[in-house]
Structure formats: C-alpha cells, structure tokens
Ligand code: FES
C-alpha cells in the first residue's frame with residue numbers, strides 16, 4: 001500500500017490492521033513517534049494526518065486517510081517549528097520520551113487556536129501523559145510558542 | 153575464583169565496614185590509585201588526561217558515567233568538567249564510557265549506613281569513610297539514591313582542572329613559556345601575546361607527560377557556567393525527535409523480539425505451545441528464555457501479536473496470590489520476632505504513652521507502585537562467538553556487564569555496553585532483568601542484532617514495584633505541644649530483594665525500611681522509630697525516594713494529626729520541634745512563599761504543609777486544595793529545598809517540580825493490586841497518575857545553607873503526598889491514611 005510520510009511516498013507490504021505507529025517505527029525506521037501504551041492512553045505516538053493530531057497506535061495503516069507528518073518533519077527544511085523552539089527555550093524535556101507526542105499535539109492546537117487559554121491547553125493536552133511531570137513547562141512553552149506564532 | 157567465593161568476600165567487606173567503620177581490611181587497597189581506563193586503546197596523538205577527558209584530533213570527549221534517565225545528569229557531568237576545562241560543553245561529545253572501577257560511586261554506600269545524613273558525628277563520619285573505601289575497592293558503579301551530584305561534583309571539576317593544567321603544561325613545553333603565564337579559554341591555551349593553541353592540537357604532547365595533579369578548584373564566584381542558567385546538553389535532540397532511546401536503535405539486519413515471562417514473578421514455565429504463533433506473519437523464531445518465552449519477528453508489533461498467541465502453562469510463584477493475603481502477612485509481621493531496627497529511641501516512649509491522658513493512635517498504608525517509565529524496557533543485543541554488544545540504558549553497568557558475560561559464557565572483557573539515555577526509570581533500571589532475556593534471545597541468532605522490547609503490559613507486570621507498607625503510630629500531646637511519637641513501620645525489605653538479585657543481601661539493620669522515619673531531625677521528647685521486616689512477597693525494587701516515599705507520608709501525617717490534636721499551628725509546631733538549621737530554613741522559606749496563616753482557608757479550601765528529610769535534603773512542601781462539586785482540585789504548590797549548592801538552577805527546579813508531581817500523582821490514584829499473583833493494573837488506563845489539567849502552579853525555592861552538596865532527583869517526592877493529605881484534611885476534615893487517596897476521595 002502507498003503511504004505519504006513527511007513528504008516522501010512509501011510502498012509498504014504489511015497487514016492492513018498493523019498500526020501506523022509500528023509501520024513508521026519498524027518498517028520505515030521513523031522513530032520520532034514513540035510507543036508508550038498502545039491503547040490511546042499516553043499520546044507518545046501522536047503524529048499528524050492531514051495536519052490533525054492522531055494517536056498512531058490507534059490508526060490501522062490500511063485506514064490512513066492522508067499525508068502523515070511526524071516530529072521529524074514538523075518544521076519544514078530542518079528548521080525549528082515555533083513549538084520546538086519554545087520547548088528548547090523552556091527546557092521542557094526531562095527524559096524527553098513523551099515530548100514528540102506533546103509537541104505534535106501542541107502544534108495541532110496552535111494551528112487551530114492561535115491564542116489558547118490555560119483551560120483550552122488543558123483540554124487539548126489531556127491525552128498526553130508525562131511520567132516525568134514536565135507539565136508546568138509544557139504549559140509555559142505553549143503560551144510562548146503561541147505568542148511567537150502570532151508575531152509571525 | 154568462583155562466583156560464590158567472590159560474593160562471600162564482597163559481603164565480608166561490606167559487613168566489616170558497616171560494623172567496624174572500615175578498619176578491618178587493608179588500607180593499602182583503599183589508598184591504591186585506580187588506573188585510568190581510557191589509556192587502553194588510545195590512538196597515536198590522542199590523550200586521556202583523566203578517566204573523564206579524552207582528546208582526539210577530532211575533538212573533545214567527556215566521559216559521563218552516571219546514567220541519564222531524564223534527571224539531566226549527563227549534562228551536569230559535562231558542565232562540571234567544562235567549568236574547569238574551559239570548554240563549551242555543547243561542543244564536546246558526551247560518552248557514558250565502559251563500566252570501570254574509576255567510576256565507582258562511594259556516596260550511595262555511605263548513605264545506606266544507619267546514620268541520619270544530618271549526623272556529622274565522629275562515628276557516622278568514620279562509618280561513611282569506611283563504606284566509601286569498600287565501594288572503591290569493589291569498584292561498584294551505580295546511578296541512584298540522588299547520589300550522582302554529591303558523589304561526582306568534586307571529582308569531575310577536578311578532572312577538568314587536571315586536564316586543563318596538563319594541556320597548559322604541554323603548551324609550556326612546546327613554547328618555552330612557563331605554565332603560570334598561560335591561560336585557557338574556549339578549548340584552547342592562550343599565550344601571553346594572544347596566540348591560541350587548540351587543545352586538540354596539544355593532545356599528542358599532553359599524552360606524553362605526567363598529568364598535572366596539583367590543581368586548585370575555582371571558587372563559586374569564579375564560575376562562568378555553574379550556578380547560573382545553563383542549557384541542558386540534551387534539549388535540542390529531545391525537542392526534535394532526534395534523541396535515540398533503546399527502542400529507537402536501528403542496526404542493519406536487525407530483528408525485533410519480545411518476551412512473555414511468568415506473571416507470577418519467579419514462577420516456572422510448566423510448558424508452552426507455540427504452534428499457532430509460529431505460523432503468524434513475520435515470525436522468525438520462538439525460543440525459551442529463563443522464566444518464559446521469547447518471540448523473534450521482523451517487527452515489534454508482529455512479535456507482540458505472536459507472543460500473545462503462545463499458549464503457556466505457568467507454575468505459581470512463591471508469594472501469595474492476592475493483595476489481601478499480602479496485607480495479612482504484613483499484619484502478622486508486627487511482632488518482636490520480625491523487629492529489625494530501632495534506630496531512633498529518644499526518651500521513654502512507653503512511659504509517656506502510658507501516662508498520657510488521651511494517647512492517639514493511627515494506622516497507615518501505602519500500596520505497591522509500578523515505576524511505569526514511559527519508554528518500555530528494551531535491550532538490543534548482538535552476539536557472536538567471541539563477543540557481546542549490548543545497547544540499553546542501565547543504572548548498574550558493571551553488574552550488567554558481568555551478568556551478561558556469565559550468561560553468554562564470555563569473559564566480561566568481551567562485552568561492550570553502548571549506554572543510551574533512558575525514557576525514564578525512577579529506579580527501575582537498577583535491575584537488569586530486561587536485558588538478560590534479550591541476551592538469551594540474541595544467542596539463538598548469532599551475528600544478527602536483535603532488539604527485544606517489552607510490551608507495556610509485560611513491563612508493568614514484570615516490574616519490581618515499590619513495596620506495600622504498613623505503619624502503626626501512637627503519640628501524645630501535652631500543653632498544646634507534641635510530646636511523644638512512636639512509629640512502627642512494617643514492610644518487605646527492598647534491600648534484601650534488590651541486593652539479592654543484583655549482588656548479595658547485605659547484613660545489618662535494614663536502613664531502607666525505616667528511611668524517612670528514623671532520620672527526621674525532630675527533637676520530640678519521647679520519640680521512637682522501629683522497623684519490622686516482613687517476609688518477602690512480590691520481589692520489590694527501589695522506587696523514586698525509596699523508603700522515604702512511604703515513611704515520610706506516615707511520619708509527617710501522624711505528626712500533623714498530633715499537632716491538630718494539640719491545637720497548635722502546623723508550621724509553628726514543626727519549626728519548634730526541629731533541631732536542624734537547614735530544615736528550619738526550608739520551613740521558614742515555604743511559609744514565606746505561601747504567606748502561611750494556618751491551614752484553614754475557608755470556602756471548602758484547605759492548606760497542608762509537610763516536612764521531610766530525604767537523601768540528605770530537607771524539603772518543605774505546602775499544598776492548597778479546594779473541595780469542589782466535581783472533586784478535589786489541587787490549586788497551588790510551594791516547595792523549598794536545601795541541597796547545599798545549586799549547580800544547575802533550571803534543571804534543579806525541573807527535578808523538584810517533577811518529583812513533586814510524581815509524588816502527588818501516585819498519591820492521588822496509583823496502586824498495583826494483585827490477583828492470581830500478578831498486578832491487575834498493567835497499563836496507563838488503570839495507573840493514570842497526573843495529567844496536565846490537574847497540574848497546579850508550582851513555586852520552588854532552592855536554598856544553599858546546608859553543609860553538603862546533595863542531589864534533587866528524589867527528595868521532593870517524599871513530602872508531596874503528606875502535604876496533599878494534610879491539605880485535604882484542612883479542607884474537608886477527612887484524614888487520609890491510605891494511598892491512593894482516590895480510594896477515599898474523588899479528584900476533579
Ligand atoms: S502509544 Fe499511542 S497513545 Fe500511547
């Protein structure tokens with residue numbers, strides 16, 4: 001089957017039911033999206049399909065309905081997306097394992113809502129678990145990234 | 153020498169140190185310098201100026217042997233060296249190195265002795281020196297116990313200074329200018345006329361001279377990196393998806409595997425039928441491993457699916473099947489026969505309690521808890537007839553190397569560890585059980601690298617959890633003051649369980665069992681802490697702030713109950729009772745930060761304070777909550793800690809907030825309960841922790857009044873739960889004596 005990932009077309013021959021997460025990680029060797037739970041509880045596997053955040057552990061590869069973007073291509077041309085720049089600036093990561101998913105979720109939020117309130121951030125990010133407890137800095141970095149995006 | 157004899161000798165040494173303060177064995181061994189491991193395998197023109205600094209023509213490599221599990225210690229180790237070496241740590245390559253005696257951790261052994269860490273008396277100091285000597289002889293390299301910074305800060309700064317002065321000496325020899333007239337900046341030696349010679353150009357000459365070891369470390373007011381806002385070296389990789397964790401490693405021709413082991417830990421495999429699984433797509437092999445079955449496939453998902461399809465007949469393990477039965481074992485262990493220590497025994501508690509008009513008593517419980525690092529455990533192994541390569545993250549590299557070598561029938565020198573950053577650990581990677589089956593699996597595929605990943609369910613089922621623990625407290629108040637406190641803490645022994653798996657069970661009192669209770673610097677007139685060691689149940693392990701994560705909850709909550717009964721102010725009475733200046737400092741600081749005016753805030757709101765002394769760090773935490781129609785909300789948290797010296801303030805704040813959130817999260821809603829010998833909770837749907845919408849604003853103050861440099865990865869865990877429980881009491885009048893609190897109240 002055909003898959004467009006980070007702008008590159010791929011042909012993969014696997015079961016239709018294989019989750020997109022594992023096709024990305026183990027077939028295409030795109031390892032930015034992480035496996036944390038496999039049951040839609042942690043958000044570590046979050047990628048974009050046609051720009052919207054999805055849990056790639058829950059999407060069968062046969063059902064992928066559009067272009068897939070992973071953290072590796074969140075910013076075009078190997079630059080930093082404002083979310084990534086804010087993450088670096090605020091030194092959000094501890095172990096960092098959840099952060100690909102956190103940033104993909106945050107980027108989706110900011111694409112839809114350029115000035116989210118704390119409550120809107122809470123809603124959007126509720127599905128992304130961080131065992132290290134980086135939440136306060138995630139919140140601060142989202143506000144900073146929103147401000148940077150608004151400035152252009 | 154056989155393995156048993158080695159172990160017996162090691163346990164003798166530990167025992168001698170603990171009992172006799174280290175005088176029983178050879179001072180010669182302790183004093184003998186440890187060779188520099190980097191000197192082996194140096195290429196022409198390369199220099200290994202200390203075990204921590206290697207200079208090649210391509211650049212500078214810093215050896216950072218303490219494992220980074222998210223606490224940022226790789227970056228701090230690099231900054232400690234760089235401060236004296238005068239380099240930008242971001243330009244150096246950081247390498248965890250190979251396990252070696254040069255990287256031993258002395259602090260973690262000294263911290264385990266039965267002396268409170270604020271006790272700087274002669275006996276305590278002698279015993280610590282003895283324990284450090286033993287560890288040096290044994291060369292045990294371990295990351296844990298918040299010991300990395302205390303153990304390494306001087307060593308690494310000194311390594312940087314020795315390397316710098318040696319490079320200057322090489323430049324002096326080349327130019328004829330005396331070393332005193334040279335300075336260094338930005339990875340180069342600078343001559344008086346401003347000419348620079350890059351360190352990399354001096355490597356060959358520096359390698360040929362004896363290292364300059366008479367160095368003086370720079371004073372804090374001379375630091376240009378340490379103590380100031382610094383950028384962790386791993387931030388860019390971790391913000392771009394580039395960081396390679398164990399499960400991300402990709403090698404040419406690699407195969408993917410998983411294991412299923414007996415959910416009853418230690419139970420045998422009666423037999424299994426892999427007939428159906430073997431025919432599933434992508435399956436390469438199904439092989440027995442110790443305690444279970446390994447499945448090799450062409451991707452991880454196919455390996456997971458095939459592993460589920462293997463029919464396995466498990467034998468029951470040695471421990472009881474259910475949590476209820478286990479609680480009964482703890483209850484039955486509250487007898488003199490199980491009494492293990494009484495490291496605090498001030499005044500006459502029995503007399504005080506029998507004379508008290510209204511003695512108080514209360515029972516507390518904490519449950520088993522999984523580590524649940526977000527990255528599931530994994531290891532990638534390449535086995536050939538004469539060599540073993542292992543890619544993984546571990547906190548005990550020398551133990552891992554030796555055990556893997558024994559399993560593969562190779563000399564430890566034939567094992568190469570490629571150590572990676574971990575996607576969390578919280579103490580889990582002090583065990584090596586997830587690597588050994590990966591070695592067994594790879595040995596069936598010689599010449600092919602095999603990555604073995606545990607499913608989330610297998611990871612949680614096969615955790616070595618924080619143990620369940622029970623405390624029975626009695627106390628008395630008099631004239632508005634706390635007068636007597638007796639705490640009996642009863643639980644299975646983490647020391648016995650973990651040390652038994654890793655090395656050997658140490659002799660002497662089990663300090664971990666009572667840590668966070670016996671070593672609190674309170675001057676309560678009649679004051680006693682007794683540890684009761686229950687028979688071992690589920691094998692258990694160190695979990696962020698081991699011992700203290702349960703005992704500080706018991707101790708501080710009961711103290712809060714006594715203070716309430718006395719009608720005293722929770723902050724003022726803790727301050728009155730504390731006999732330790734840095735501890736008073738954190739309490740006063742947290743009171744000032746939250747503008748403390750007592751626990752009652754009105755309108756369903758309440759404020760709780762907790763104090764604890766953990767890993768040598770005094771911590772005070774204040775939590776504000778509101779009882780809303782939807783449940784309890786946590787509104788704000790203030791934390792003050794004193795770690796002696798703050799090297800990296802930004803990361804220190806992250807560790808304090810992270811460990812506080814960790815403590816709050818598990819107190820709120822996490823537990824492992826057992827049915828059929830296995831935990832019921834095997835994924836994050838039933839082991840939720842805290843999410844962003846529940847996270848309050850947290851304010852941290854870092855104090856530097858304490859006499860010793862200490863680490864911050866764990867201490868603030870301990871006070872989070874009691875502060876939350878005390879706040880809920882202030883808001884609702886309901887006293888929470890059992891974790892998780894969600895068994896008694898609802899959280900919004
Ligand atoms: S791995 Fe997909 S939500 Fe956890």
Ligand code: FES
Nearest residue numbers: 096098130131132
């Ligand atoms: S940074 Fe470790 S899980 Fe989020």
